[in-house]
Amino acid sequence: MKILVLNGSPRPAGNTRKLIGAFTEGAESQGHEVTVVDVCKKNIHGCLGCEHCHMKEKEVCVQKDDMHEIYALLKETNMIVFASPVYYHDLSAQLRCVIDRFYAVGYPGELKKLSKVAMILSSGSPNVYDGILYAYRQNFIEYMGLEDKGILTVPGSANETALAKARALGQSL
Secondary structure, three states: OEEEEEEOOOOOOOHHHHHHHHHHHHHHHOOOEEEEEEHHHOOOOOOOOOOHHHHOOOOOOOOOOOHHHHHHHHHHOOEEEEEEEOEOOEOOHHHHHHHHHHHHOOOOOOOOOOOEEEEEEEEOOOOOOHHHHHHHHHHHHHHOOOEEEEEEEEEOOOOHHHHHHHHHHHHOO
């Protein structure tokens, strides 16, 4: 299975990145191919709401930025994993921007190979996930009809217990 991990953390050695590493190790141990995109290093702009992708050229975003790299990966991906620190009760702005740009290609059934989704969240508190999890369920499980393969929430540091859970999530696929 091809797995695309969208890393929304701007910290190259932070908790989210450590959890992604453990998840990747677990998934690759089961023969899966994992691609990690650090969206904070990409030049991706917010959706313009111009409707070019729906009215003029189906599934083609008018903006010429790095999101087109992610569109290409999405078309070949079987599973997507959203990984992010929690900032002000939400995903990082960079990952949120990428998700907003799914508008061009993210209609149910448009991404033919994509069938599964998971989420990895790190935060400083155990009480900040409700809004993110609601949007995750509504947007990706209900609307897009993807199979939920798991949600890992890690308040505090990415300690050995948290890393073991991330590794186990990857192995469970």
